Amino acid sequence: MIWLTWRQFRVQALAALGAVTAVAVLFAVSRGHLSDLARSAGLNGCAGADACASARADFFDGVQADRLAGVLFYAGAVLLYLTPALLGLFWGAPLIAREVEAGTFRLAWSQSTTRRSWLAVKLGLVGAGSVVTGGLLSLVVTWWAGPIDRAAALPAGSRAAGPSLPGRFAPLLFGARDLVPVGAALFAFALGVTCGLLLRRTLPAMAVTLLVLTAVQVALPMTVRPFYEAPLRKTVPLVASYGHDFSMRIEGGSVRMVQSVDVPGAWVISVGTTDSAGRPWSGPAPRVCLAQNATPQQCLGAVNALRLDQVVSYQPADRYWTFQWIETALYALGAAALAGFCFARVRALRLD
Template identity: 30%
Template sequence: MNWFVWRQHRKQFLIFGVLLAAFAALIIPTGVHYWDTYQQALATCAQSPAIPSCSNLQDNLFTSHTDGLIRITVFLGTFGLPILVGLFIGSPLIAREYEEGTDKLAWTQSVSRRKWLTVKLTWALGFALLYGIAVTSLATWWSHTLDALTQFRFIQGHFETQGLMPVAYTVFFTAIGFTAGTWFRKTLVGLAITFGIFVVCMASFAQWIRPHYMSPVTITSPLTPKASDTKIPEGAWILSRNIVDKEGKTFSSFSPGTMPAQCQKFIQETQVMRSGPDSISVGPSTKTTGDSVEDCLNQAGYRDLAKYQPAYRYWDFQRIEAGIYLGLTALAVGATYWFVLKRDA
């Protein structure tokens, strides 16, 4: 039975092997190069801290056009390979047997349907597991330079492409692939559903589900001219950041109508605005002396309210989300057993 499953799917396994090799061929040299460049920059800056770029390394390293392309390719590879395994190993696994009528051949040999299915699913899930581990090992290792530089690994887009997540995705989308393919007995329908679920998961988890694994830390601080002057610890995943008044009412920006009376005089000379959850600014103040718009607003009781998940929760979040996907995988596998064993050929 093992020989047979290998023989049936070896072409797909080999193609994915080639894709992984190509991915590694991009990752390994660029990863080594990035780490070396970063270490050199650190050494240089340790010797002569006066060099302007040293104060802000993340804005000066790996910013060329080629670096951008490399980052995008690694990102796409880490995101893409798991879903590709789901689409092209998972979806046809059982569906193709139905399509070609070979279910009737396979299920009338002397191997029980349960055993046949167990061997097939073990191969597919085992392959997905190993493949996910290979992808995430490469991607996580590659990212350690950028993680050290930017501390962005907790935010959306980075969280999904490191640690446990690529493994969880590869296994989960493979399971979704064979479950949908089996349910509808059509590879193409399996493909479409798997891709649809992939899009839904990627869009919904970071937005609506992941923020709630643990209750966020809330921090209230005075408004400052620069959004980066904040007490939020480095590496945190910032969920929201708003200007709030004494009653707790939030402002995304101030207009002449919402600006408190005593601060109205600043409305002409400054912009008060907030852009995105990561940054908040009420300045820049054009005045060099005396009170500024920030001081005025702080005195009026306005505050910068931030909610975030601190960096030390990163692995807890990885474990929780991987656990959720693993649970969903178990449900999908159960459904596939039900479809194959309880339905007629």
């Protein structure tokens, strides 16, 4: 049974191996230049907040000036979100649905091998291939982006207005680093198999797999991930001034003020404005800010006289690996539940 499964799966496996190899070569060739940028900016071994902030800004200047580095940074994230979907669509969904459509399941399940044994070998072998594929791609992309991720975790300092890239704890990148892509690949594969078993048609199963997986990958960072552990809160004075780190928008009777808050390596979930008593504040704007003959300096002075604060809700950088393990475990538990459902359901699948 293992040999038969390998013969059926070997084309897809070799194609995946070729794709992973091509990606690895592309990222490996450009990694040396990325390391050179980090070295020339003084990022390696920088000491002191000011020195590291300056090196960080210089490094990001160099990365942004290098089009290939910028493209590969975001292409790597897209690839690691796309890979689980492709595995679910082209490896998971057809696993049972194609057998049912072609009628070959009648022969496979009427031999000495039981349905559960047949399914166990299929899930084990192809599922392992999914894990290896997702794991290798995540290893390559995470290794390549190492200098950028380390730079993003450093204090931004006074040059925060310069070009920057999101850190690995940011919602956009968290699911495209380290362990989570492996769990997502396994879950997507199990989801595809389940959809194929229920719908018994390959194309509808592929469509449903894509829809459900997309919904999970969108909903998870928005509704579940922020609360793996209770967020921390940090209060900093709001200082209205000219420059990159402050902006103010007046809309009717409400005011929205934004001041950059530097929490190195953390995932900032929300930033709110409060008054001196700690109550949420959204206006009204000082009268001088609405006067036509008032100068910007007068408006900024009136805002500072309010003594407002910015309250930041965030997950600190030292929780990154905890969150990685939690989310990977959630994906693995989801995959196990779907596999268990498939084992129970396959016994009830009729041969006629």
